Amino acid sequence: MNDIYITLAVEDQLSETVARKILKESPQPFIINQCLGNQGFGYLKSKINAFNRAASGSPFFVLTDQDSGCPPEKITSWLQNPMHPNLLFRIAVMAIESWVMAHRDAFADFLGIPPDKIPLETDTIENPKLFLLSLARKSRFHRLKQDIVPAKGATSVQGPDYNNRLCTFIEQSWSVHMARKHSDSLNRAYNRIQGFNP
DSSP states (O other), X not given: OOOEEEEEEESSHHHHHHHHHHHXXXXXXXXXXXEEEOSOHHHHHHHHHHHHHHTTTSOEEEEEEOOSSOHHHHHHXXXXXXOOTTEEEEEESSOHHHHHHTSHHHHHHHHTSOGGGSOSXXXXXXXXXXXXXXXXXXXXXXXXXXXXXXXXXXXXXXXXXXXXXXXXXXXXXXXXXXXXXXXXXXXXXXXXXXXXXX
């Protein structure tokens, strides 16, 4: 099977790490050309039609959060033309953190909490980031809690090392094969990537 060169386009560092791990664990021989974005959803929305056109020459994997509404409506509202078959445009329901928590046992071990604190279907969590932070507050690992949870009175919505801590978890412990059992949107994304034929 020939190598498949692909360009990533993501909202942030955490999404990039998840996207890279998904491609790595897929049976397809993906090689990542470059990663674009890491500037929030506004950048992706402004560039999605250019990515769709560029996909005719080389595949793109675009990953963004749902945040609100429903994924099909978001795709329709962003794209001016039909989606090119080489554009893998996937949406995490409701946010990338729901995919992170979907490997329930590993994430529970990471935080030092019981697995039953995490819903069986993480796509049902209304605000995954806030939910993740609420779980991290219960962590028995003091330093981890300091890194992920914002300090009392802080203006930041997350702790000082939130992304690095979660990215390390993704790289070292997270499995898409385990996580897709507890996130329908992740499962659909993985199936699309697994069956991709440029």
